Amino acid sequence: MNNYTSSGIEGLDTILNGGFPAGSTIMLDGAPGTGKTILGMQFLYEGASRHNENGIYITFEEFPEQIYKDMKAFDWDLKSLEQEKKLRVICMSPEILVQQMKHPNGLFDQLVKEINCKRVVIDSLNLFHFGIEDSVEKRKIIYTLRNILRKYNLTTLLIHEQTSLHKEEIPFVSYVVDGVIRLSLQAHNEIYRKRTLEVLKMRGCRIGEGEHIYRLNDSGMHLIPALSMIEDIVVTEDQAALTTGIPSLDRLLSGGIPKGSTFIVDTNSKANYKYLTASIGASRVHAGENCIFLMSSLTCIKDVEHLYSLHGIDMKELVKHKRIYFFEHYDRPIPEGYESAVIHINHLDDEEFKGFIKEKMAPIMTESIEKGESWFVYYDLNTFVSQRGKEFMNSFFAEEVAHTCAMGITMLALCNFKEIGIETASFLERTSNGVLQTWVDGNYQYFQVKKSPYGNMSHPLIVENIQSKPFIRLV
Numbered sequence: 001m002n003n004y005t006s007s008g009i010e011g012l013d014t015i016l017n018g019g020f021p022a023g024s025t026i027m028l029d030g031a032p033g034t035g036k037t038i039l040g041m042q043f044l045y046e047g048a049s050r051h052n053e054n055g056i057y058i059t060f061e062e063f064p065e066q067i068y069k070d071m072k073a074f075d076w077d078l079k080s081l082e083q084e085k086k087l088r089v090i091c092m093s094p095e096i097l098v099q100q101m102k103h104p105n106g107l108f109d110q111l112v113k114e115i116n117c118k119r120v121v122i123d124s125l126n127l128f129h130f131g132i133e134d135s136v137e138k139r140k141i142i143y144t145l146r147n148i149l150r151k152y153n154l155t156t157l158l159i160h161e162q163t164s165l166h167k168e169e170i171p172f173v174s175y176v177v178d179g180v181i182r183l184s185l186q187a188h189n190e191i192y193r194k195r196t197l198e199v200l201k202m203r204g205c206r207i208g209e210g211e212h213i214y215r216l217n218d219s220g221m222h223l224i225p226a227l228s229m230i231e232d233i234v235v236t237e238d239q240a241a242l243t244t245g246i247p248s249l250d251r252l253l254s255g256g257i258p259k260g261s262t263f264i265v266d267t268n269s270k271a272n273y274k275y276l277t278a279s280i281g282a283s284r285v286h287a288g289e290n291c292i293f294l295m296s297s298l299t300c301i302k303d304v305e306h307l308y309s310l311h312g313i314d315m316k317e318l319v320k321h322k323r324i325y326f327f328e329h330y331d332r333p334i335p336e337g338y339e340s341a342v343i344h345i346n347h348l349d350d351e352e353f354k355g356f357i358k359e360k361m362a363p364i365m366t367e368s369i370e371k372g373e374s375w376f377v378y379y380d381l382n383t384f385v386s387q388r389g390k391e392f393m394n395s396f397f398a399e400e401v402a403h404t405c406a407m408g409i410t411m412l413a414l415c416n417f418k419e420i421g422i423e424t425a426s427f428l429e430r431t432s433n434g435v436l437q438t439w440v441d442g443n444y445q446y447f448q449v450k451k452s453p454y455g456n457m458s459h460p461l462i463v464e465n466i467q468s469k470p471f472i473r474l475v
Contacts, residue, residue: 008046011223015208030183055119227457245279282311
């Protein structure tokens with residue numbers, strides 16, 4: 001059984017993960033001109049015309065004929081729905097409404113039964129309080145209204161006009177109702193004003209937090225969820241996503257990292273990124289992919305060996321079967337058993353290094369891929385910058401992304417955008433398919449998906465250390 005009621009607005013249903021909880025009472029709060037009436041009527045119109053959920057619109061100020069006329073602008077024929085007994089538009093005073101709602105066989109009870117009502121919009125809450133100074137009496141009226149609506153299991157929008165005279169009412173009402181949605185008009189770029197919707201509260205529903213921009217067009221309200229971008233069809237089409245080993249990150253990435261994509265981890269100097277990158281890399285190894293690592297000055301082979309052993313991977317076995325190679329820019333001892341897998345590139349100039357990749361490594365990987373094998377490449381771009389400069393790193397990285405994508409090789413690159421500068425960071429972000437950012441601010445480490453092939457982005461999440469694999473959790 002579906003426990004959600006569609007709002008009639010696709011973007012709003014998206015941030016509510018399905019719609020309004022069925023039978024809930026929701027306050028729709030906003031200043032004049034924000035489109036509260038339009039949202040309320042769209043909720044009723046879509047319910048009656050598309051979802052077989054009939055509704056009642058109760059207004060204390062507007063006459064039905066005026067509402068019919070106003071809603072014609074959106075091509076909503078309310079009169080036809082009334083003739084089909086799918087909708088009722090009622091104008092009455094708050095006092096009569098409460099009186100009739102309390103009566104077992106009153107007008108409200110008759111209307112609900114007559115059209116098999118499932119949805120209600122009441123416009124507006126402000127008039128329930130008009131002329132009532134006693135706060136106890138105000139609370140009693142709102143509680144009565146909510147309880148009767150719950151008894152009938154009606155999904156209800158209570159419109160609240162936000163004015164300076166009534167701000168004190170909002171905190172109390174927000175405790176009583178099941179949900180609070182706020183519509184706002186805000187200054188934008190000093191010239192324009194943008195309309196935003198924010199779900200402040202919704203019981204029994206996981207919500208997409210933040211302010212979401214909406215437009216009022218010929219079809220009513222159109223809402224665009226925040227942090228949503230166009231899917232990268234080239235990367236995601238026919239490409240199965242492999243798990244990152246971190247369940248919460250997989251959910252943010254719609255399953256994981258697609259084969260053949262390039263992701264960058266942007267981190268500052270204080271952040272512990274090693275558990276994140278190790279989990280992603282270990283997941284690729286468990287999936288049967290061969291690996292290439294460009295080592296940094298801060299990470300040696302023994303460090304990698306230890307991190308991957310936490311994920312049940314024996315690095316020496318990978319070396320034995322020629323499934324892993326390490327590119328080393330630094331003269332440091334090679335651990336026993338790794339001699340055949342370490343390739344020193346510190347003595348190669350830029351052109352020689354490119355030649356080595358093209359003439360030595362490319363044939364090995366091509367032959368492997370022709371056998372049906374896959375590869376995962378991990379580059380520390382900070383090392384490229386420090387050892388070979390930004391100009392080389394930019395040209396090499398662009399070429400690598402093109403080659404790896406063409407060959408179906410997945411690449412993960414580590415970088416500190418702040419250190420390399422805005423121009424280079426922007427280039428890397430444009431070139432890659434995904435950007436994962438982690439940073440430390442005060443006493444907490446944060447994580448955010450800034451870009452992904454599926455268009456998914458996220459709000460900042462806290463990185464929590466845990467004792468079991470993958471040793472971090474995103475909260």
